[in-house]
Amino acid sequence: MSYTTPRPAPGPHPRPGEHPDTSAPVLRLVGLTRVHGTGATEVNALQGVNLDVFPGELVAVMGPSGSGKSTLLSLAGGLDMPTSGQVIVEGTDITAVNRKVLAAMRRRAIGYVFQDYNLVPALTAVENIALPRELDGVSARKARVEAKAALAEMRLEELADRFPDEMSGGQQQRVAIARALVGDRRLVLADEPTGALDSETGESVLALLRSRCDGGAAGILVTHEPRFAAWADRVVFLRDGTVVDQTVRSGAESLLSNQVADR
Amino acid sequence: MRTWYRSWRVALRIARRDAWRFKGRSFLVLAMIALPILGVSAADLTLRSSQLSPTESLSRQLGAADAQITDHDIGGAAVMQDPTDPYSYTTVKDYGDKPWPTGPGDLAKALPPGARTLTDSTARARLRTTHGLLDTDVRELAAKDPMTRGILRRISGRFPASTHEVAATTHFLKVSGLRVGSELKVRDLDRTYRIVGSYELPNGLDTDQVNALPGALLDPLAKALAAKGLHADPPQTTWLATAPGGFTWNRMQAANAHGFTLTSRAVTLHPPARADVPYFQRDGAGGSGGGSATASSILATIVGLAMLEICLLAGPAFAVGARRSRRQLGLVGANGGDRRHIRAIVVGGGVVIGVASAVAGTVLGLALTFVLRPVLEDAIGKRFGGFDVRPLELLGIALLAVVTGVLAAIIPAITASRQTVLASLTGRRGVRRSSRVLPVLGLVAVVLGGVIALYGSTVSDRSLIVVGGSALAELGFVALTPALVGLFGRGGRWLPLSPRLALRDAVRNRGRTAPAVAAVLAAVAGTVAVSTYTASSDAQDRAEYRPTLPYGAVSVAVGDDGGRDVPAARSAVLRSLPVDLRANVDRLSVGKPGCDEYGDAPGCGRAEIAVPKANQCPLWTYEDTSAPEPQFTAAQRRKLAKDPRCKDEASSDTMTGVVVGGADLLKVMSIHDPAAERALAAGKAVSFDRRNVSTHDGRTTVALRIYADNAKEAADLDKGKTPETSIVTLPATEVRSGTKAYGLQLLIPPSAARHAHLNTVPYGAYYTTSSLPTSAQEQKLNAAVDNIGGNVELHVEKGYASKNDIVLLALGVFAGLVTIGAAGIATGLAQTDAEADLKTLAAVGAPGRVRRTLSGFQCGVVAAMGVVLGSLAGVLPSIGLRLTERRTALADYRQHLAQGMLGDATLPHVPIVVPWGTLAGLLIAVPLGAALLAAAVTRSQRALSRRAAT
Numbered sequence A: 001m002s003y004t005t006p007r008p009a010p011g012p013h014p015r016p017g018e019h020p021d022t023s024a025p026v027l028r029l030v031g032l033t034r035v036h037g038t039g040a041t042e043v044n045a046l047q048g049v050n051l052d053v054f055p056g057e058l059v060a061v062m063g064p065s066g067s068g069k070s071t072l073l074s075l076a077g078g079l080d081m082p083t084s085g086q087v088i089v090e091g092t093d094i095t096a097v098n099r100k101v102l103a104a105m106r107r108r109a110i111g112y113v114f115q116d117y118n119l120v121p122a123l124t125a126v127e128n129i130a131l132p133r134e135l136d137g138v139s140a141r142k143a144r145v146e147a148k149a150a151l152a153e154m155r156l157e158e159l160a161d162r163f164p165d166e167m168s169g170g171q172q173q174r175v176a177i178a179r180a181l182v183g184d185r186r187l188v189l190a191d192e193p194t195g196a197l198d199s200e201t202g203e204s205v206l207a208l209l210r211s212r213c214d215g216g217a218a219g220i221l222v223t224h225e226p227r228f229a230a231w232a233d234r235v236v237f238l239r240d241g242t243v244v245d246q247t248v249r250s251g252a253e254s255l256l257s258n259q260v261a262d263r
Numbered sequence B: 001m002r003t004w005y006r007s008w009r010v011a012l013r014i015a016r017r018d019a020w021r022f023k024g025r026s027f028l029v030l031a032m033i034a035l036p037i038l039g040v041s042a043a044d045l046t047l048r049s050s051q052l053s054p055t056e057s058l059s060r061q062l063g064a065a066d067a068q069i070t071d072h073d074i075g076g077a078a079v080m081q082d083p084t085d086p087y088s089y090t091t092v093k094d095y096g097d098k099p100w101p102t103g104p105g106d107l108a109k110a111l112p113p114g115a116r117t118l119t120d121s122t123a124r125a126r127l128r129t130t131h132g133l134l135d136t137d138v139r140e141l142a143a144k145d146p147m148t149r150g151i152l153r154r155i156s157g158r159f160p161a162s163t164h165e166v167a168a169t170t171h172f173l174k175v176s177g178l179r180v181g182s183e184l185k186v187r188d189l190d191r192t193y194r195i196v197g198s199y200e201l202p203n204g205l206d207t208d209q210v211n212a213l214p215g216a217l218l219d220p221l222a223k224a225l226a227a228k229g230l231h232a233d234p235p236q237t238t239w240l241a242t243a244p245g246g247f248t249w250n251r252m253q254a255a256n257a258h259g260f261t262l263t264s265r266a267v268t269l270h271p272p273a274r275a276d277v278p279y280f281q282r283d284g285a286g287g288s289g290g291g292s293a294t295a296s297s298i299l300a301t302i303v304g305l306a307m308l309e310i311c312l313l314a315g316p317a318f319a320v321g322a323r324r325s326r327r328q329l330g331l332v333g334a335n336g337g338d339r340r341h342i343r344a345i346v347v348g349g350g351v352v353i354g355v356a357s358a359v360a361g362t363v364l365g366l367a368l369t370f371v372l373r374p375v376l377e378d379a380i381g382k383r384f385g386g387f388d389v390r391p392l393e394l395l396g397i398a399l400l401a402v403v404t405g406v407l408a409a410i411i412p413a414i415t416a417s418r419q420t421v422l423a424s425l426t427g428r429r430g431v432r433r434s435s436r437v438l439p440v441l442g443l444v445a446v447v448l449g450g451v452i453a454l455y456g457s458t459v460s461d462r463s464l465i466v467v468g469g470s471a472l473a474e475l476g477f478v479a480l481t482p483a484l485v486g487l488f489g490r491g492g493r494w495l496p497l498s499p500r501l502a503l504r505d506a507v508r509n510r511g512r513t514a515p516a517v518a519a520v521l522a523a524v525a526g527t528v529a530v531s532t533y534t535a536s537s538d539a540q541d542r543a544e545y546r547p548t549l550p551y552g553a554v555s556v557a558v559g560d561d562g563g564r565d566v567p568a569a570r571s572a573v574l575r576s577l578p579v580d581l582r583a584n585v586d587r588l589s590v591g592k593p594g595c596d597e598y599g600d601a602p603g604c605g606r607a608e609i610a611v612p613k614a615n616q617c618p619l620w621t622y623e624d625t626s627a628p629e630p631q632f633t634a635a636q637r638r639k640l641a642k643d644p645r646c647k648d649e650a651s652s653d654t655m656t657g658v659v660v661g662g663a664d665l666l667k668v669m670s671i672h673d674p675a676a677e678r679a680l681a682a683g684k685a686v687s688f689d690r691r692n693v694s695t696h697d698g699r700t701t702v703a704l705r706i707y708a709d710n711a712k713e714a715a716d717l718d719k720g721k722t723p724e725t726s727i728v729t730l731p732a733t734e735v736r737s738g739t740k741a742y743g744l745q746l747l748i749p750p751s752a753a754r755h756a757h758l759n760t761v762p763y764g765a766y767y768t769t770s771s772l773p774t775s776a777q778e779q780k781l782n783a784a785v786d787n788i789g790g791n792v793e794l795h796v797e798k799g800y801a802s803k804n805d806i807v808l809l810a811l812g813v814f815a816g817l818v819t820i821g822a823a824g825i826a827t828g829l830a831q832t833d834a835e836a837d838l839k840t841l842a843a844v845g846a847p848g849r850v851r852r853t854l855s856g857f858q859c860g861v862v863a864a865m866g867v868v869l870g871s872l873a874g875v876l877p878s879i880g881l882r883l884t885e886r887r888t889a890l891a892d893y894r895q896h897l898a899q900g901m902l903g904d905a906t907l908p909h910v911p912i913v914v915p916w917g918t919l920a921g922l923l924i925a926v927p928l929g930a931a932l933l934a935a936a937v938t939r940s941q942r943a944l945s946r947r948a949a950t
Helices: A069-076 A099-108 A125-135 A140-153 A169-180 A199-214 A249-262 B004-021 B023-050 B054-062 B170-176 B218-227 B249-256 B265-269 B278-282 B290-324 B326-334 B339-371 B373-380 B391-418 B421-426 B437-458 B463-492 B497-508 B510-544 B566-576 B634-641 B663-668 B674-681 B710-718 B750-755 B775-786 B805-843 B849-899 B916-937
Strands: A027-036 A043-053 A058-062 A084-089 A110-113 A187-191 A218-222 A234-239 A242-248 B067-071 B079-082 B085-091 B116-128 B133-140 B153-157 B165-169 B183-186 B192-200 B209-212 B236-242 B260-264 B554-558 B579-591 B604-610 B658-660 B685-687 B693-696 B699-707 B726-734 B746-748 B759-769 B792-796
Touching: A027 A069, A043 A069, A043 A218, A043 A242, A058 A069, A058 A199, A069 A084, A069 A187, A069 A218, A099 A110, A099 A125, A099 B326, A099 B339, A110 A169, A125 A140, A125 A169, A125 B004, A140 A169, A140 B004, A169 A187, A169 A199, A187 A199, A199 A218, B004 B023, B004 B326, B004 B339, B023 B290, B023 B339, B023 B373, B023 B391, B054 B067, B054 B260, B054 B265, B067 B085, B079 B249, B079 B260, B079 B278, B085 B260, B085 B278, B116 B218, B133 B170, B133 B218, B165 B170, B170 B192, B249 B260, B249 B265, B260 B265, B290 B326, B290 B339, B290 B391, B290 B463, B290 B510, B290 B805, B326 B339, B326 B421, B339 B373, B339 B391, B437 B463, B437 B849, B463 B497, B463 B510, B463 B849, B497 B510, B497 B805, B497 B849, B510 B805, B510 B849, B510 B916, B554 B566, B566 B579, B566 B759, B566 B775, B566 B792, B579 B663, B579 B699, B579 B750, B604 B658, B604 B710, B658 B759, B663 B674, B663 B759, B674 B685, B674 B726, B746 B750, B750 B759, B775 B792, B805 B849, B805 B916, B849 B916
Parallel strands: A058 A218, A058 A234, A110 A187, A187 A218, B133 B209, B165 B192, B658 B746, B685 B726
Antiparallel strands: A027 A043, A027 A084, A234 A242, B067 B236, B067 B260, B079 B085, B116 B133, B116 B183, B116 B236, B153 B192, B165 B209, B183 B192, B554 B759, B554 B792, B579 B604, B579 B658, B579 B759, B604 B699, B685 B746, B693 B699, B699 B726
């Protein structure tokens, strides 16, 4: 199936540092460092990374294999703990809270989209979207109504009662994006969400992600593909665990061509 | 409102759909839990349905009558009775040592005005069947009377209406080969009866009974027997009675005053207060419930161990499930599921399967009991009162299934919830440190359980303590399993690749190895414990077994009716067995010719060996009943216990010690004594016990004391008179000392009996066989003997035969199956985990068979660890139990010795035998079989996995 969303016109997106003070960042990474192993096996996966992501902003994270992209995403979502530094989501430092609060943050504030196998196979699309809300103790009926609304907003109503193995990869990813932003969640962390898709389907998935960010969510997109990074407002380049460069979208394409030439 | 159960709802939904998605695995666990539930619920239903309500019970006993009246033949003397049991009674007058009066009571006096009665008499008679004779109950009761409705349940035809008609139980018809419409003949009675109907007794479906009208059969039979000089057993007679207003407690007491006791409908349903029952005031109160407490604690232990075993078996299956759906659990974690949600999903799997098992087990149990009701009723020999479903009990049983499912899933749930979300999502395999607390707890339980069992076996003599301690120690072993599995890993360094990989893998992934090993351990420990115990008691029984005939010999004896059935019995043996030598024997008969061997019918007496006073054991001398019993000190008793006069002799299984026969009997009994043979030829009796003979003036004799009339003797003893007896002296000789006589005391040649004017009647025969009778020959013989009817005593000496072989075999097979099952589950789990390793191995050029051998060794390793640990854990408690028994036996022996009650002064033999055969089978054959099976069912080449299309 083909799914096309018109590529958004460059809007009045705020630039780093130019963000109006009235809008606080949804995600702040402060001096984030992650060291795996000790002694001879010590690996610095991330070193002193700082990053703010504001509402309505989609940030692409690029870099070669082993540069720390996935580590950054895991730390940002609280799936992993930094060796030092802070991860502040909606004003809460998630490195300083206990496991229960962290899980609650994942239910209420942070959404994930992985490369593939994003959906719980035992649940239908609508149940998958309702999952974080149900886990949070919201009544099944209310969670279902919200999930259906989310599907309708993305024009995916026909998928509501399908199980993951009855959906295409692109459909699964779109449902995953819907789940990532259900309820009050405003932060979506996408780890190569198009990695297992053909380019056309990939584009349509990113178009959806873009539209969610335009609607007020903050997103981080880890990707290898410059083409997909072009959907972002900002591109952050990582190498050996440090941010080597970042640019706003207007300069993103030239920067991307330089990066490609470097390789 | 945010509530905990809402998050449980989604967990249960995921668990339910998962269970449906992996049907094979779910079905396996479901079957494991549901089967015992099926059995238990069916057993509960059968038990409850077969337990009758008081009304149902009364209907089967009384029919429509108000009471059943019993005369105790005490001449109408006033009695007091237990209101609900007519056989628990005593006389109002205390007769002390004096005998109670005899004679029938006057029924008319015992009845209230307006009462109506129906006589119900039963006696045994020999009926002619299509196969021969069958000793059968004949019940004379006017079964057509509405009062009997409910006692005899008519199946076909009708009940007898004339004195030439009978009805028979369906069981009798089946056994006899007769049917409704056949003619029935009774031995010794020159009349025929027509079978006009069949019926059953709801409380005794396997009863052989024939119903006739009162006076139709038993009375003519007694007359016919008397005419032939034979004696008929007097019938047991009761009366069914109705009376306006029923038989109240007052009326029951009124009947008691005339020597009758009652089962009354009114009193049984509304019994008087205990304090108002004179019988209870004289007799003490009832027993205590101590026995049931022990039984229920044993039942609880068995149920507990069975649940543990199922949990241990099902646990790895849930672990496989959790491992396979790791990514799914990771996704739940990424979406905000915390540990409790992950646990809920895995435990939810246990709940779902537990509930499904509960429903399946209970419903199938109900359905099976319902469908198999006639079969079950036949098996317990009793019609159900009704289909008694007790919802609460069934719910309790069903709950066991849910609890088992939840318990089995708990450890996998905790393990799964401890995985970090990242590890679950990336599929990274971390080797988790096993718990440090569990081995310590296990060690404490093993030591504590061991000490308790040791205390039980060395200090106390209560086997329950040994069993409890052993169960605790076994639980400890289960908890120790992960640590013990770790120890096995140390031995792997020098093994070839596949076994080394398998062992390392098992040890590094204790989380999945340990439950499987523990399951094997528990099953094997139980089997080894029971096997060791049975093998030991078997060895003891073998040592204590005393043959009653030489090996392979056969004896047959009929002591009834003056030996009229002896020829038939003798020829039955000759027809059925490969007889080599035979020796017919007669017995001495005192009194009328048709007397039974031990009969107390008027005019029947007996002859006994009169042991010379000098040879009598002082401990057992009660000859002079007027003198006070002799008193001995403990030392005297101990000394007398070793006195040859007090030695206890083995007795014959079938015959009394005194028989009349010839030298051929000596041959059959393998006694080679030419002197004895010569003595028999010369008309002398042969004594096999030197205590029986006395020598005066060079003449050796044996004395027989003749009791002319047993009934008169009993009456004399009741009156405190010394019975009149006479002595007959026979010339005799002693058999060579050291001869094994198998309980024979005295062999009298026919000429000696004639010479002493002693009557003889045929008694039976002894045989040797050319080959040990086979089972088929023995069955044929038993059938032939059954068709003679009556009391034919038959013995085939086959030496000691263990009764436990089948039990041991069944236990061995059970342990083997559990081992293979548990090892198989663990292997399946290991294979899932090892996929990456196998790909690496294939990539470095390992041949395809490595997958197969690895799988085989993984299975073998689990099985081997389980059986080694299980054997150790199982041998110890049984040894403890045997030590307890040895202590008890020794204590009993010392006590008996102190009291001088021992005839045979040998120390008790309580051996401890380890069943090496079973152990070898478990230790070698089972792991080997498990390994080969796993290798055989593993594909050596794995198809390249195809990515799902997106």
